[in-house]
Amino acid sequence: MAVRALGGFLVLLSVIAICEAASVFQPITDAHRSAALELFKPTDGSFGSLEEAYGALRSFEILGIDKKPDISSATCDSVLETLGSSSxxxxxxxxxxxxxxxxxCNVKEDAFESVVSRLKxxxxxxxxxxxxxxxxxxxxLIKGQSSNVNVLLSDADGIFRSIKALSQSDGRWRYSSNNPESSTYAAGLALKTLAGVVSLASSEIDQSLIGTLxxxxxxxxxxxEKYDDGAFYFEEKVVEAYEHHGPLATTSSVVRGFTAFADVTFGNIKLPxxxxxxxAKxxxxxxxxxDTKGFFDQVDSLACLxxxxxxxxxxxxLPATVLSLSKKDQLKVKVSTVLGSNGPPLTVKLVRASSSGSKDSSVIESQELKFDKESASHSLDLPKSVDVxxxxxxxxxxxxxxxHEKVYATGGQTQVPVFITGIIKVDNAExxxxxxxxxxxESQKKLDLAGENVVSLSANHRQKLRLYFQLTTPLGQVFKAHQAFLKLRHESKVExxxxxxxxGxxxxxxxxxxxxxxxxxxxxGSYDIQLTVGDAxxxxxxxxxxxxIELDLPEAPEKAPRPPLQPVDPYSRYGPKAEISHIFRAPDKRPPKELSLAFLGLTFVPLLGFFIGLLRLGVNFKNFPSSAVPTTFxxxxxxxxxxVLLLYVLFWLKLDLFTTLKVLGFLGAFLLFVGHRILSHLASTSNKLKSA
Incomplete structure (x- = not known):
């Protein structure tokens, strides 16, 4: 019956984090291919330099990108121009x-010959x-592109020694004999260069030099250097270097160097x-x-490895997300190279699956995973003895x-924490x-915690309340939940x-x-009883x-603690308020329309009197100045x-007293100035007429 019950519960495999033994890393995916097309975008059919063009082309080649931008024409023109130039x-x-x-590109043999002579x-x-x-x-490079040009080095042994003279006792290299600082980045360049010397040597190089290298x-x-997750990297130690290189560039240089040297020498290089x-991690x-440089270093280094x-x-x-699996489902595990291709024939072995967090930890026997050729993945069938x-x-x-001719680094064991979940049975609840x-x-009632029934109890301060229940796994083992709480909530919301x-x-x-x-x-008063049981x-x-439960407690003494104030519901404080309804009072009675119009007509009487007064005074334009400046004033x-008259109208219709006084102050000063000038002119003219 226990086995049948186990077949019905769900299994949840949650790879939450990776233990210190090893970390889970994913190989190159389609995300890198999409990123390559976004990063390497040519301008007008070409890149800024041939170095950038090679980074893009090499990245596309490694990632197997077919739909790449066409830069062949412009780039080949730049290649031919560079190879044909003597400078x-x-x-x-x-x-x-x-x-x-x-x-x-269509490079002629004579161009190769000219380049070889200059390089030598x-x-x-x-x-x-x-x-x-x-x-x-x-x-x-010319050796791989042309078979008709002699690129071999007659003094390869001497060149090898000249480069080796720049090496240091700690495996690092100097850039020149005049530079005392040694560099890890330079070590990668030196190894790559010495690998080229070996491949171009016209005769065999002294094997003692190879062994020393x-x-x-x-x-x-x-x-x-090493990170906690098991990743190794090289750090540039030179502080005052002309060009500082970060861990990515430095590690990439070393990887290119030692892999290139291993390809051209006999015997294995003993590296852990x-x-x-x-x-690789x-x-x-x-x-x-x-950035394009970092992207190229990453992809090219992985290709070298x-x-x-x-x-x-x-x-x-391994799965990096939470999976919900039934007993019939399987956990998929893939073993691949760093670029995502299928690995060699191998066996993925589940060494042990030990439970944690309990005294009765178990160890499950080793189990080989099944390999599926179609999905190129291994699958794990959970043993029947595995409980939640x-x-x-x-x-x-x-x-x-x-x-197999190749040597593979598998990293030993990879340990991951896993949560296997299922339906826990609740029994004997009372x-x-x-x-x-x-x-x-006094009273005893059974509880059906899987159902909807509720109980009603009463007690006083001289009595006790006891609650108990049992938890069992699908295999009948005692289960210890991580959390179990009992909450009593008074009708006044005090909890x-x-x-x-x-x-036990x-x-x-x-x-x-x-x-x-x-x-x-x-x-x-009345208390609501609430039970919480939970576990991952x-x-x-x-x-x-x-x-x-209805509790009958004694009266509180004078100095007894008071219940805490309950927090105010934020919704009730900041939520929408009740709608306010307001009825305006009935408007006062207004005078008849005719009376208002008659009063409006009376307001124009002073203005009419003003114009009549001007006519009575004999206003004329005979004394209006004729010269330009007095006329302007x-x-x-x-x-x-x-x-000023318009300001009076605006005051009557719209403006308030303070605004009107402010504007009137500016207009008064203006009238005082221009009025004084024009009146002075008129007085001067009048004096001249009298004297004449």
Whole structure:
């Protein structure tokens, strides 16, 4: 029956976080492809430089993007121009040849021959690491693009020693003999350059030099930094460097260097597999970089790790979100390379699944996961002995193809916390009112916590209340819920919350009302009883009202504590108020319309009298000034008088007294000025006439 019950409950696998043993990282996805098309956008069919063009083309090539922008025509013109120019530096030639390796521009053989002769001359006079890096890298590119040009180095052993002379005892490199500072970023460039020297050597290089360089790589990896999630990275130690490189660029340089050197040498470079896998985790953990240089470094480094001869990292992909599964469903686990392609033949093994948070922790036997070829994923059937609870699933990737040529880094075991949930059965639930003195049962009622029934009880301060119930898992085991609370709420909304204890086989709480009278503030009346039981693995967690109890408590003494003020409902304080209805009083009676019009006519009588007075005084324009300046002041004087009259009208219709006085003050000053000028002119004219 227990097995049948287990088949019916739901299983919830929640991969909430990753333990310190390892972290879950996802390989390159379609999100990177979309980001590449957004980041690498050409302008007028070309990029700003050949270096940017190569970053875009190489990223598109690694990610398998077919619908990429067409930049072949303009970019090839730039490539041909750079290779044909005698003033092009080794750095310019290097970037042009990298682009040509992808676009296959129509470069003539004589152009290659001219470039090779210039590069060999640059190598013979080179004194810095960057000069060697660009020159040798360019020759190595020409070797793969033209078979008719001699790019081999006759003095490869001497060149190798010249570059090796810049190395330091800790595995790092100097940029030149004049620069005492050593750099981790420069170490990656040096390893990439020495790999090119080996591939271009016309004769075999001294194997003791190769062995020494392998030891330098091991020393370089001794300085690798580590994050708590298992990711490894290289940090640039040079503080006063001409160009500072961050962890992404520095780690990318080292990865390109040691993978390139491993590809051209015999024998394996002894590097721990967990560090190789840690480097892959570092590149995957940074997400999608927001700049083109960082994006290219990330994608190109992952491509180098996926095809290196040291060890190829494999990524174990587990669900990163909460899954709700039935017993018939399966947990999908994928094992792939860092770029998302399917990994080699292997076995994903569930080493153990131990429950946590309980004394009786269990260990489940090892179980191999089933592999589905169609979905390229492994699936886990939960053992029937797995009950609800908190578990730690430990996954281990095991290679079973011993004859495979490639070496893989699987990272050992990956541990993830898992929650398996189900329906918890609630049994033997009872609520009892006991006599405080004798301990006899006053009333006892069964509770159906899965149903809708409620109980009604009564008690006084001399009695006790006891509640108990049992929780069992689908396999019949005792279940200890994380939370169990009993809440009593008075009709005045005062609440009291009590923790329901666990005695081992059952949950039980005993409330002695005699000792709780002060806690209850001596409030008699009806109390609602509410039970809350919950757990992260309990699918039927509940908050249920189980009934009411009528408490008869004694009267509160004078110095007894008062119940706290209940918080005001914010909705009632800030919510909409009741609508206010207002009725205006009836308007007063107004005079007849004819009377109002007659009064309006009377207001024009003073104005009419003003004009009659002007006619009686004999107003004429004979004395109006004829010269320009006096005429202007005369006009302004009359305009000012008209403005004062208009102000009186506006005061009558609209303006208040204060505004009218302010404007009248400005107009008065104006009239005083222009009036004085025009009157002075008239007086002067009158005096001249009298004297004449």
């Amino acid at each position: 092009s530096s080794p750095k310019d030639l290097f970037h042009a040849l990298r682009v040509n390796g992808i676009l296959k 001359a640059a190598i013979s006079s080179a004194s810095s690491l960057l000069e060697f890096y660009y020159s040798i890298g360019s020759l190595e 392998k030891n330098d790589i091991t020393k370089l990896f001794d300085s690798v 597999g967990d560090k190789i896998l840690g480097l 570092f590149f995957l953990s940074i997400g999608i970089p927001g 996926e095809n290196n001869r040291v060890s190829i990292p494999l990524i174990l992909s 609870g908190r578990y730690a699933f430990v996954f281990e990737v095991v290679l079973h193809d011993s004859e 609520i009892v009112v006991l006599d405080s003195d004798l301990g006899s049962v 009291h919350i009590f923790v329901v204890g666990n005695s 086989k059952k949950f039980e709480i005993l409330l002695d009302f005699l000792g709780l009278v002060e806690k209850f503030y001596y409030l008699s 693995v309990m699918e039927n967690s509940f908050l249920k009202a189980i009934g009411q 005369a006009i302004l004087f009359h305009v000012g008088i008209a403005a």
